[in-house]
Amino acid sequence: xxxxxxxxxxxxxxxxxxxxxxxxxxxxxxxxxxxxxxxxxxxxxxxxxxxxxxxxxxxxxxxxxxxxxxxxxxxxxxxxxxxxxxxxxxxxxxxxxxxx
Numbered sequence: 001x002x003x004x005x006x007x008x009x010x011x012x013x014x015x016x017x018x019x020x021x022x023x024x025x026x027x028x029x030x031x032x033x034x035x036x037x038x039x040x041x042x043x044x045x046x047x048x049x050x051x052x053x054x055x056x057x058x059x060x061x062x063x064x065x066x067x068x069x070x071x072x073x074x075x076x077x078x079x080x081x082x083x084x085x086x087x088x089x090x091x092x093x094x095x096x097x098x099x100x
Contacts (some may be wrong), residue, residue: 003069005052006044014059017042020066028088035065035087062095
């Protein structure tokens with residue numbers, strides 16, 4: 001799968017940025033809204049599906065961008081596509097993970 005994931009630690013908690021690899025390096029705008037995939041925030045590395053699922057389960061927030069990423073999160077049960085928003089036809093979502 002061509003997803004790129006970057007780990008960020010915020011106050012000791014894991015925040016993930018996941019994006020379709022082919023979207024990186026660009027800025028997408030629509031009116032006043034903007035997705036900046038040119039910044040280092042999303043520049044990470046490829047992981048296996050199992051690694052991604054494990055990282056998501058250990059995180060508290062996931063920022064996800066792109067058709068492939070959103071599809072993966074929906075298929076694995078983390079989101080419903082009705083929760084996604086779009087900027088310039090690029091889907092994105094922010095997920096808060098509640099670990100019990």
